[in-house]
Amino acid sequence: MRPVDRSNRGSALVVVAALAALLSACDPSPGAFSGAARATEGGAGSGSAEGLPAHAPARFAFGAEASDARVAMWDIDVRPDGDGLPQGSGSVQQGRDVYMVHCIACHGPTGTEGPNDRLVDNSPWDAYPTSRAIGNYWPYATTLYDYIRKAMPQLTPGVLNADQVYGVIAYILYLNEIVPEDAVMSAQTLPAVVMPMRDRFVDDDRTGGPGPVR
Amino acid sequence: MPRKEGPKISRRAWITTTSGVIAAGLVRSQSDAIKLVAQEVPAADPTKVPGRLVSELGRRASAEQPKRLLRAQELSSSSRTPLADLMGTITPSDLHFERHHGGIPDIKFEDHELLVHGMVDRPMVFKMSDLMRYPQVSKVYFLECSGNGGGVYSQTRMPTEVTVQAMDGLLSTSEWTGVPVSTILREVGVRRGASWILAEGGDAAVLSRSVPLDKVMDDSLLAYGQNGERIRPEQGYPVRLFLPGYEGNANVKWLRRIEVTDRPTHTREETSKYTDPLGDGTIRQFSLMMDAKSVITFPSYPYVLPERGWWEIQGLAWSGRGRISKVEVSTDAGRSWVEAALQGPVLPKSTVRFRHLFEWRGRETIILSRATDETGYVQPTVQQLWEARGPATSYHQNHQRAWKIAAGGEVTFGLGDMV
Numbered sequence: 001m002r003p004v005d006r007s008n009r010g011s012a013l014v015v016v017a018a019l020a021a022l023l024s025a026c027d028p029s030p031g032a033f034s035g036a037a038r039a040t041e042g043g044a045g046s047g048s049a050e051g052l053p054a055h056a057p058a059r060f061a062f063g064a065e066a067s068d069a070r071v072a073m074w075d076i077d078v079r080p081d082g083d084g085l086p087q088g089s090g091s092v093q094q095g096r097d098v099y100m101v102h103c104i105a106c107h108g109p110t111g112t113e114g115p116n117d118r119l120v121d122n123s124p125w126d127a128y129p130t131s132r133a134i135g136n137y138w139p140y141a142t143t144l145y146d147y148i149r150k151a152m153p154q155l156t157p158g159v160l161n162a163d164q165v166y167g168v169i170a171y172i173l174y175l176n177e178i179v180p181e182d183a184v185m186s187a188q189t190l191p192a193v194v195m196p197m198r199d200r201f202v203d204d205d206r207t208g209g210p211g212p213v214r
Numbered sequence: 215m216p217r218k219e220g221p222k223i224s225r226r227a228w229i230t231t232t233s234g235v236i237a238a239g240l241v242r243s244q245s246d247a248i249k250l251v252a253q254e255v256p257a258a259d260p261t262k263v264p265g266r267l268v269s270e271l272g273r274r275a276s277a278e279q280p281k282r283l284l285r286a287q288e289l290s291s292s293s294r295t296p297l298a299d300l301m302g303t304i305t306p307s308d309l310h311f312e313r314h315h316g317g318i319p320d321i322k323f324e325d326h327e328l329l330v331h332g333m334v335d336r337p338m339v340f341k342m343s344d345l346m347r348y349p350q351v352s353k354v355y356f357l358e359c360s361g362n363g364g365g366v367y368s369q370t371r372m373p374t375e376v377t378v379q380a381m382d383g384l385l386s387t388s389e390w391t392g393v394p395v396s397t398i399l400r401e402v403g404v405r406r407g408a409s410w411i412l413a414e415g416g417d418a419a420v421l422s423r424s425v426p427l428d429k430v431m432d433d434s435l436l437a438y439g440q441n442g443e444r445i446r447p448e449q450g451y452p453v454r455l456f457l458p459g460y461e462g463n464a465n466v467k468w469l470r471r472i473e474v475t476d477r478p479t480h481t482r483e484e485t486s487k488y489t490d491p492l493g494d495g496t497i498r499q500f501s502l503m504m505d506a507k508s509v510i511t512f513p514s515y516p517y518v519l520p521e522r523g524w525w526e527i528q529g530l531a532w533s534g535r536g537r538i539s540k541v542e543v544s545t546d547a548g549r550s551w552v553e554a555a556l557q558g559p560v561l562p563k564s565t566v567r568f569r570h571l572f573e574w575r576g577r578e579t580i581i582l583s584r585a586t587d588e589t590g591y592v593q594p595t596v597q598q599l600w601e602a603r604g605p606a607t608s609y610h611q612n613h614q615r616a617w618k619i620a621a622g623g624e625v626t627f628g629l630g631d632m633v
Binding site for chain 1: 289341479497594
């Protein structure tokens with residue numbers, strides 16, 4: 001969890017702490033914190049689940065504290081609320097140009113031909129989908145930024161700048177008829193995109209035991 | 215199977231043998247000695263020829279060359295463990311299955327660093343030498359891709375000529391060595407309200423997964439060792455996240471970053487992949503647990519039982535929720551079941567080998583296995599999974615497998631005959 005503006009870590013930490021306190025106060029699941037509680041209190045005898053000995057110190061301090069700059073350099077993930085999105089923007093038209101250079105070989109002229117993953121399919125479904133394209137499956141548009149920045153294009157990952165990533169996302173969302181042709185994606189507009197299948201996702205309800213097969 | 219020809223005697227062996235004979239004064243010349251040896255020492259008799267010398271690295275017998283089964287030679291691909299060729303439970307490290315999404319990175323041990331940050335008191339960077347100084351644990355655990363077995367779920371197209379390697383070879387078992395993640399999180403001080411982590415790999419896919427903090431604190435490892443040696447590049451060298459019992463994809467390899475968070479990140483792998491459309495319009499997400507499963511590895515396709523009589527049915531069983539408590543085998547297409555013997559020690563979240571001595575009387579039949587774990591969960595039938603999940607997900611296909619034995623002894627995948 002960290003702010004969009006990476007240059008301001010000090011105030012960010014205050015926000016983080018305040019938000020964390022707020023969230024924990026209304027956290028419906030006390031179990032969610034139990035592990036962390038063990039972590040911070042585990043030095044005195046009980047240790048962790050894998051059993052540090054009773055005489056282990058509270059801290060070993062092997063390793064170095066990470067500077068803000070180091071964290072900012074590596075902290076590249078993007079969350080559904082837009083957390084982590086960088087500055088910049090890109091339009092459908094700009095994204096089309098990016099797509100035709102960097103994406104078309106693997107995903108086809110219209111994002112449906114492959115040979116790699118199908119990107120475009122906005123056909124609705126009731127029982128189950130016939131493809132797992134972006135328009136008919138992906139729950140969050142922000143995941144596109146997270147994934148493209150990290151892993152695409154497959155042979156030259158990381159080659160696209162922020163404007164290009166925003167643009168190609170705009171183009172793909174446009175092909176899926178999720179945003180209009182004049183859409184511009186940015187840290188402000190991308191988290192606001194509502195993906196059609198967002199509410200279809202449910203948490204795992206398998207629990208083991210002799211109960212019904214799930 | 216007999217060899218077509220015996221091994222040739224190496225030049226070194228000849229010299230040693232003939233010089234010894236000459237030194238003993240039995241013959242006058244080397245050529246005489248060669249004639250003598252050629253007459254009296256059959257080349258194939260290893261008691262009459264000095265053997266190979268010591269070597270820095272061992273190797274398999276030339277006739278024993280089990281191999282992984284490769285999918286396409288692409289950056290995102292996999293290879294499968296030859297389960298039918300193996301004994302016991304440990305997978306030789308060079309036969310451990312692979313699943314990569316951006317190829318295998320070339321990472322130097324000395325250069326690699328792990329950043330741990332987010333909702334922590336002290337963001338820290340660990341070099342491998344730092345991680346290896348923390349108190350260490352070694353545990354035997356299975357690792358399985360949740361896509362394992364997805365090829366035998368189709369209601370319309372159940373294969374018959376499929377090997378256990380092709381079907382379920384995305385399963386391996388190793389002794390993993392590393393430092394508990396809980397030890398490292400204790401170092402950085404997890405803040406109140408944290409409930410998830412994001413784990414991120416240093417490969418070209420920068421593969422990332424969200425994992426509940428409770429699981430991480432319970433029994434998860436930063437694994438840098440595998441079967442007694444440093445973990446192999448295909449398995450995440452120099453360090454991977456290891457989540458006992460959880461689907462393989464979440465066990466992020468080449469781990470370079472852990473961010474402690476209060477919510478999942480919803481990465482591509484945990485949204486568009488590794489999710490399960492259930493056939494009722496919903497999509498199951500974060501289905502990380504690998505439920506109990508078993509598979510008979512002998513006899514299996516393409517083996518042919520050469521004669522009737524006593525045969526030992528063998529296989530593997532495992533559960534991500536703990537220990538296997540029971541494996542049952544049926545030799546009459548599921549009409550009756552008998553409890554198989556479990557080869558101890560039965561370890562939690564590891565594979566266990568089961569055995570059942572079976573007298574095959576030369577009649578066509580179908581053999582199956584079903585595992586029960588310590589929670590009481592029973593490995594379901596494929597019909598039960600179809601009913602519960604519909605036809606649209608190939609993940610987590612842990613249903614009972616079946617092999618058909620024909621009257622002639624030919625073994626084929628037999629589930630299609632049962633549904």
